Amino acid sequence: MSRWTEEFFIEKGLLLTAVSSIIIIALIIIFIFMEGLPAIQAYGFFNFIFGMDWAPSSGQYGVFPMIIGSLGITVLSLLMAVPLGILCAIFLSEVASSKMRRILNPTIQTLAGIPSVVYGFFGLILLVPFMRVQFGGTGFSMFTASIILTVMILPIIVSVSEDALRSIPQEYKEASLALGATHWQTIKNVIFPAAIPGVITSVILGMGRAIGETLAIIMVAGNVVQIPGSILDPVRALTSNIAIEMGYATGIHYNALFATGIVLIFMIIVLLILANYLHYKKKVTIGGGYL
Amino acid sequence: MHRIIPPKIAQKIMNGVFWASGIITLLVLLVVIGYVLYKGLPVINLEFLFTDPIDSGRSGGIFPMIVSSLYVTFIAVLVAAPLGVGAALYLAEYAGENRTVRLIRFGAETLSSIPSIIFGLFGLAFFVIYLQMGWSVLSGGLTLALMALPTILAASEVSIESINKSYAEGSLALGATKWQTVSKVVIPAALPGITTGIILGMARAIAEAAAILYTVGAALLIPISLLDPARPLPLHLYILATEGISMDNAWGTAAVLVILILIITVTTNTLVDRYQKKMMGR
Amino acid sequence: MEYRIEAEDLNVYFDELHILKDVSLKIPKNTVTALIGPSGCGKSTFIRTLNRMNDLISTFRREGTVLLDGEDIYHPKVDVVDLRKRVGMVFQKPNPFPKSIFDNVAYGLRVHGITDKDVLEQKVEEALKGAALWNEVEHILDKSAMGLSGGQQQRLCIARTIAVEPEVILMDEPCSALDPISTTKIEDLIHKLKRDYTIIIVTHNMQQATRVSKYAAFFLHGEIVESGLTDQIFLEPCDQRTEDYITGRFG
Numbered sequence: 001m002s003r004w005t006e007e008f009f010i011e012k013g014l015l016l017t018a019v020s021s022i023i024i025i026a027l028i029i030i031f032i033f034m035e036g037l038p039a040i041q042a043y044g045f046f047n048f049i050f051g052m053d054w055a056p057s058s059g060q061y062g063v064f065p066m067i068i069g070s071l072g073i074t075v076l077s078l079l080m081a082v083p084l085g086i087l088c089a090i091f092l093s094e095v096a097s098s099k100m101r102r103i104l105n106p107t108i109q110t111l112a113g114i115p116s117v118v119y120g121f122f123g124l125i126l127l128v129p130f131m132r133v134q135f136g137g138t139g140f141s142m143f144t145a146s147i148i149l150t151v152m153i154l155p156i157i158v159s160v161s162e163d164a165l166r167s168i169p170q171e172y173k174e175a176s177l178a179l180g181a182t183h184w185q186t187i188k189n190v191i192f193p194a195a196i197p198g199v200i201t202s203v204i205l206g207m208g209r210a211i212g213e214t215l216a217i218i219m220v221a222g223n224v225v226q227i228p229g230s231i232l233d234p235v236r237a238l239t240s241n242i243a244i245e246m247g248y249a250t251g252i253h254y255n256a257l258f259a260t261g262i263v264l265i266f267m268i269i270v271l272l273i274l275a276n277y278l279h280y281k282k283k284v285t286i287g288g289g290y291l
Numbered sequence: 292m293h294r295i296i297p298p299k300i301a302q303k304i305m306n307g308v309f310w311a312s313g314i315i316t317l318l319v320l321l322v323v324i325g326y327v328l329y330k331g332l333p334v335i336n337l338e339f340l341f342t343d344p345i346d347s348g349r350s351g352g353i354f355p356m357i358v359s360s361l362y363v364t365f366i367a368v369l370v371a372a373p374l375g376v377g378a379a380l381y382l383a384e385y386a387g388e389n390r391t392v393r394l395i396r397f398g399a400e401t402l403s404s405i406p407s408i409i410f411g412l413f414g415l416a417f418f419v420i421y422l423q424m425g426w427s428v429l430s431g432g433l434t435l436a437l438m439a440l441p442t443i444l445a446a447s448e449v450s451i452e453s454i455n456k457s458y459a460e461g462s463l464a465l466g467a468t469k470w471q472t473v474s475k476v477v478i479p480a481a482l483p484g485i486t487t488g489i490i491l492g493m494a495r496a497i498a499e500a501a502a503i504l505y506t507v508g509a510a511l512l513i514p515i516s517l518l519d520p521a522r523p524l525p526l527h528l529y530i531l532a533t534e535g536i537s538m539d540n541a542w543g544t545a546a547v548l549v550i551l552i553l554i555i556t557v558t559t560n561t562l563v564d565r566y567q568k569k570m571m572g573r
Numbered sequence: 574m575e576y577r578i579e580a581e582d583l584n585v586y587f588d589e590l591h592i593l594k595d596v597s598l599k600i601p602k603n604t605v606t607a608l609i610g611p612s613g614c615g616k617s618t619f620i621r622t623l624n625r626m627n628d629l630i631s632t633f634r635r636e637g638t639v640l641l642d643g644e645d646i647y648h649p650k651v652d653v654v655d656l657r658k659r660v661g662m663v664f665q666k667p668n669p670f671p672k673s674i675f676d677n678v679a680y681g682l683r684v685h686g687i688t689d690k691d692v693l694e695q696k697v698e699e700a701l702k703g704a705a706l707w708n709e710v711e712h713i714l715d716k717s718a719m720g721l722s723g724g725q726q727q728r729l730c731i732a733r734t735i736a737v738e739p740e741v742i743l744m745d746e747p748c749s750a751l752d753p754i755s756t757t758k759i760e761d762l763i764h765k766l767k768r769d770y771t772i773i774i775v776t777h778n779m780q781q782a783t784r785v786s787k788y789a790a791f792f793l794h795g796e797i798v799e800s801g802l803t804d805q806i807f808l809e810p811c812d813q814r815t816e817d818y819i820t821g822r823f824g
Contacts, residue, residue, distance in 0.1 A: 003468055006468075006470070007468055007469055007470055010470045011381075011385055011469075013377070014377050014378070014380055014381035014385060015381055015385070015386075016377075017373065017374045017375075017376075017377030017378045017381065018377065018378035018381040018382060018386070018395050019391075019395065020374050020378065020440070021378065021395060021398035021399045021402050021440065021441070021444070022394060022395060022398040024398075024402060024437055024440070025398045025401055025402055027413070027417065028405065028409065028410075028413045028437075031413055031416045031417050031421070032409065032412060032413060032416070034416075035412075035416050084312055084315065084316070087308060087309055087312035088312045088313055088315075088316050090309055091309040091310065091312055091313040092313070094309075095306065095309045095310070095313075096309075096313060097631075098631070100313065103317070104313060104316065104317060106556055106557075106560055107316065107317055107320045108316065108320075109556050109559075109560070110320060110324070110552060110553060110556045111316075111319070111320050111323075113494050113498065113552040113555065113556055114323065114324075114498070114548075114549060114552055115497075115498035115499070115500065115525045115528075115548050115552070116498070116500065116501075116525075117500045117525045117526075117528045117529045117532075117545075117548075118323075118327060118525075118528065118545045118548055118549060119323070120529075120532070121528060121529075121532045121541060121545055122323055122326065122327065122545075124532055125532075125538070126326065151319055151323070154316065154319070158316070169668075171664060171666060171668035172668060172670055172671075173629075174626060174629070174662075174664065174668070175664065175668045175669075175670065175730070175733075176670070176680070176684075177626070177629070177657060178624060178626065178657055178661060178662035178664075178734075179657065179658070179661065179680065179681035179684060179733065179734065179737055180654050180655065180656075180657040180658030180659075180681065180684065180685065180737060181298075181654070181680075181681070181684040182298045182299060182301070182302040182654050182684075183302060184298070184301055184302045184305040184306075185298055185301075185302075185684045187305075189680065189683075189684070190670055190680075193671075193672075194670075194671055205404070208404045211406065212404075212405070212406025212407060212408070212409075213406075214406065214407060214408040214501040215500050215501050215504075215529055218533070219529075219532065219533060239406055239408045239501070242408050242411075242412060243408055243411075243501060243504055246412075246415070246504070246505050247505070257412070258412060258416070261408070261409050261412045264406055264408075264409060265405070265409060268401075268404055268405060268406065269401075271404070272400070272401060272404060298654070298684070298686070299652070299654065
């Protein structure tokens with residue numbers, strides 16, 4: 001084989017591996033839609049999305065309470081994880097000594113690597129009884145689930161925000177300090193605003209992980225299909241719905257679970273678009289001069 | 292308008308807040324890992340690691356689960372590593388900036404943000420049913436490969452891009468072909484980063500349960516053939532805990548998983564450290 | 574003669590590296606003092622010691638004293654933030670914040686507690702006029718500073734510095750990244766500013782030193798070889814090394 005043909009085949013081979021991601025995405029979307037759309041057609045789009053009842057045994061397939069459940073758990077956990085995560089990121093990038101950083105960074109990596117079932121199990125054994133004693137009820141609730149999720153999304157928010165904060169040029173910091181600003185004023189007025197696009201990305205990534213988390217939530221959320229009246233009520237997330245019922249679902253019930261997957265995919269796509277848009281927009285208004 | 296808190300006091304308060312947030316994060320980890328190890332380590336011994344479960348896991352060991360985990364992870368890495376590294380090489384070394392490349396990047400980005408249960412659904416519909424692989428280590432391993440792919444791709448691409456372009460130019464100027472340059476100069480220099488990427492992908496595969504819930508089955512036997520069903524560790528833990536079979540064995544399984552992750556984290560950190568030292572000239 | 578800054582037997586180390594060796598220098602009030610010398614001779618380190626910017630570097634270590642108006646700036650009771658308010662700095666590369674032109678100049682004022690809009694507007698205008706930039710940016714105050722040219726950005730950084738009314742302005746090779754026309758504008762500005770401020774400028778450019786400064790100090794390998802009136806140093810240097818340097822034999 002000539003050198004030219006060898007080079008040609010290698011390049012095309014590599015291109016093929018690169019295209020595999022697109023093929024996989026396409027296959028995933030095709031198969032999920034193929035299995036899910038029949039249920040939406042049979043039950044009606046509106047009834048499916050906004051239906052309040054999910055009772056497969058009597059042919060009811062409304063996922064609205066679970067959309068609310070997923071969003072509720074996600075928002076609640078973001079409310080806790082975002083402030084803590086951003087503060088922790090600032091601590092790591094600006095305040096902590098290099099020794100402290102050497103302890104905390106692997107800590108955060110480990111937190112990110114621990115399997116979600118371990119978090120779920122931990123929550124089931126320790127947090128659920130604790131919540132039961134503190135707040136009454138069963139202890140299985142939206143709040144309990146969001147506490148576990150907070151711990152799970154904290155590492156993403158911290159590490160991505162930290163990278164963003166670290167990438168801010170040292171000159172900005174020096175300029176601010178040289179004007180007699182305190183370190184905190186410098187962080188608040190210069191470093192943090194310049195890092196906002198990265199921080200937003202971190203929050204959206206955390207949100208994506210929260211919406212997609214499955215087994216840990218099943219183990220602590222109580223999984224009752226209802227719109228929660230308070231954060232202490234049990235809820236069921238979209239992901240949980242699939243994992244709980246797929247084991248015995250047949251016929252349209254089986255299709256309805258794939259349709260639940262379609263709703264999830266849409267949520268993730270909206271997040272991705274939002275992330276790209278905000279990232280782009282913020283970049284332009286903050287650092288881009290006359291753009 | 293007057294300032295309520297003088298800047299220097301604000302500085303002191305915020306320093307306290309920053310330290311507190313750092314310490315809370317550290318405490319959370321210590322509590323989670325500490326408690327799992329505290330409950331799980333007493334359960335772990337050679338017998339627990341190397342015998343079969345008895346009575347669906349009420350007693351006995353977790354040997355088939357360890358084998359299952361290694362088996363599916365091995366398949367996942369075997370499939371995802373060549374795809375991920377190949378794609379990274381293409382993006383970093385061959386592709387320019389055009390629509391195909393942007394589409395590939397968008398694909399990888401989307402793939403990395405798809406929830407694991409969706410992978411599970413896809414694995415069920417595609418591998419298990421459509422390709423008739425059934426509930427098996429093959430179905431589970433391939434599903435995990437799809438999840439590990441974006442992780443490996445992203446880490447490899449970053450490390451390949453960080454290789455100084457002048458190395459490659461030096462090689463090309465000597466009359467080496469593109470592929471000779473890539474295989475003899477670029478890949479060796481990026482190898483620690485690529486290895487780290489593969490280990491991270493492996494970690495994702497080892498820890499995953501939702502994606503294999505409906506693809507790998509739940510058999511308690513040691514899987515031999517590619518088409519045997521199996522029960523990897525996270526799945527075993529999930530079943531033990533949710534069905535209330537044995538909390539002791541659940542803690543033991545959780546501890547084994549946590550130790551695996553700790554080993555992986557320490558390994559990757561050491562690799563990255565050594566790599567950075569080498570790049571800085573020892 | 575009255576001195577604004579007096580450095581005595583100053584030694585600075587980064588880790589094991591001995592950067593400044595027994596440096597003693599007195600900076601007279603309301604004049605321009607130029608620090609000259611080849612790169613790596615310690616002149617930038619020296620001025621960064623005067624507003625304690627080196628404190629940001631964890632390996633920094635110092636012996637000896639620096640007095641500002643007779644007070645030791647490294648005394649434990651001294652607040653770095655107050656010190657930097659009194660000793661402003663203009664950096665080598667223009668480093669405006671990614672904010673509007675107005676917000677850049679107002680930054681220091683706001684940080685020091687001025688929130689009244691009228692006061693801010695008046696002071697920003699004064700500072701921009703003081704930095705000879707007002708005519709060029711008067712109508713684009715709300716535009717991002719990143720859109721200005723390099724020379725304009727540097728004058729904006731000077732405006733930002735004088736807005737907080739420091740006593741001393743440190744300039745670390747302020748023209749090294751600029752074209753000749755912008756450089757002339759900055760030099761004119763330095764002449765204007767010396768009436769109100771004590772200016773210390775680090776420069777590589779011999780001609781610039783003779784053009785803008787009254788006093789000069791020649792640094793070499795972390796030591797001061799010679800200091801005194803600029804004219805004297807350039808016309809009749811006492812030390813052979815100074816002569817070699819200013820006549821371009823090395824550096």
